[in-house]
Amino acid sequence: MKVIKRLGTLTAALLLTSMILSACGGTTATNTPVPAPTTAAVASPTAAAAPAATATTAAMVMTTTISTGSAATPTAGMAVTGTSTISATAIPSAPTVVVGEKGSKGVIKIAVDLPTSGADASDGIPTRNGVQLAIEQANAAGEVVPGYKLEMYALDDAVNGVHDPQQGASNADQFIADDTVVGMVGPFNSSVAKAEMPKLNQANLANISPANTNETLTKPEYGQTKTYRPTGNITYFRVCTTDDIQGPEGADYAFDKLKFKTVYVLDDQETYGQGISNNFAKEFAKKGGTVVDGNSHGVPKGTTDFKSILDTIAAAKPDFVYYGGTTSNGIGLFRKQMKDKLPSMVLFGGDGIVEKQFLDDGGDNANGAYGTVAAVDATKLPEAKAFIDAYNAHGFKEALGAYSANSYEAANIIIASIKASASKWSDSDAAANREAVRAAIAATKDYHGVIGVTGFDTNGDTTNKIISIYEVVSNAWTVVDQARFGGQ
């Protein structure tokens, strides 16, 4: 009995400490970028056509290995090896997906780390499909380096259906340990990036993220770059722009176009969520709007009953609610429960909510929500037409996502960098190959691709800065506006 009481007290004390820590993160993050668990993200089913299920590349060698199991819920492990199509993902498991061909000397692998199961799968899988398409097209065009063909080596960083930084870090270790991996596309979430960046940097393995938007990852003025790039080399690149642009652009749109004056700001207490909420709130106040209580209100992860939070919001009588965070932390449910207490209020969010799970969770009430995405809407770009056609013709089960074009672009930049390093390719020196690819990516200045002209600045950030704004109309995310910042 005594033992049980002590055990109970100990457990409760641990729980309390962890919660105080996360709550503190929530209150102090108002002005300064704070290191805390995070996230960034998104993908949206745009008004894309349903995949015309036709050509599945027959000549491809595909192996699907499915391994179940995670730190939190140990499951019986099972491994299935065989020929299958990549789009057939087993939902309850963390799939390792390998797609590619062998050259006469062997393969060069491009790693992919995205959340591809659970609530985050509607973000992750359409994004992974972009990489797969790029690799298949490159292989169809011949060997990238004489004797070598490309292979996609994809791991899932979701645990229990939600992106997990620890899982991401362990995936990064697996990629680093494989000498044939020369570059990585991913991750999707800024919190995962924080865990992976120091590892990848020390291994000098370049990665291009299609979707990380947290600004503290790359910009030295936030004082965290020493942690994320200990060697000082730039190994982390991204093809989407950052939350110090995305958050304020959302605020401008709400204030100028939607004519809202008062906002109640919520966040999911993760790096991405807090970051974008604070950026949004600052800009909204600067424009002359009112932010209720002057700061963002943290909503603990795993909250499912929003009644009392909604009461508090209703009493504050704002014009609309802004939420910084990802759907997998509960905002779809929040939107659904808004029906009872605030039937006509608008919900505005960042790229973390612009995806299919939000529509599923929100049901009919998802309509009328707005969201920003730090990427161009490919359906609006003439350059992207060939890509979209190829995507639809491939027969992927998942429709094009908001970040599919970004991941296609990221993979193509890595492939171009591999080609550029072909003359000095080594059969045995993995470190030299990785450095050659990294240097070629860093030197990218005006890559003409499907999302415009991409180059990387000295921090590894893209010079192609675009924010798209979406609204839910008839239960589908529909692009309503697009803004371009600086660069090309």
Add this chain to the structure above:
Amino acid sequence: MELFVQQLLDGIVKGSIYALIALGYTMVYGIVELINFAHGDIFMLGSFIALAVLGWFGVAINPQNQAGLVQGGFFPTLIIIVLTLLIAMLLTGIIGVLVERIAYRPLRNAPRLAPLISAIGMSFILQNIGQIWHGPAAVSYPEVFPTGTIHVTSGISVAWKDIFVVVVCVMLMVILQTFVQRTKLGKAMRATAQDYDTSKLMGINVNMTITLTFFIGALLAGAAGLIYGLSIHSMQFTIGAQAGLKAFTAAVLGGIGNIPGAMLGGFLIGIVEAMSDQYISSAWTPVVVFGILILILTLRPSGLLGQQVPERA
């Protein structure tokens, strides 16, 4: 003031679900002095079972099509809900009995730590069953009740489903209390809780009584599962553990082993959560709730109403 009353009402609604789950913890603790960590996951499975039963009755559970689910008006809806409640409770109760048979009965005379560990193992197993069944993402629950709220005053409103939640929870609690206090089986339960060996000598079928306790605890968890789904509109395989932890706090707050204590504790935790969301900050709500758990465990381990069971030395 209106806001306070509104939060109080919402707290009571939240709390009644915690109270139902807390009863399962407290009854099992009262009788075998075991903290059944798998109980939260039994609640989660109960919710999935109820969802399946709703499906059998033809209620559309497609997330994209949630409005106007039951055709035919008020009474058919009510009948379907009541039948679903009963069937889901029964099936969940059977899961509770199985858990006891598999994980606890073989360890009845083992050291105290052994069943505690098998409880944690059972909790993982049930979570994984939930994950394999419905996948790792949250599953949408149909909307069966008329949407919208009844305005008591301009600032105070109550939703139809909230009334349903509180009415069903209170009814179940009254039935349980009557059963335990007024029936022969209830008397056997109380006797077993007081003294296992003496009850055996008095001719009480102790094993059967313990099984019955698990069955009733799981029945209530199954009911809580359906009620939770209909009021929150979502269920995920990880929710069981989270809700279970809060319900456990409620049971400890009221005095673990004490049935009216668990009900009181549940309502109090719900109200504290609502008040903390309003007057402190939603970011601090879990801190407040689990802070209470620590305070109670250190300052008044027997809980607000005290334990009914004398400690077995």
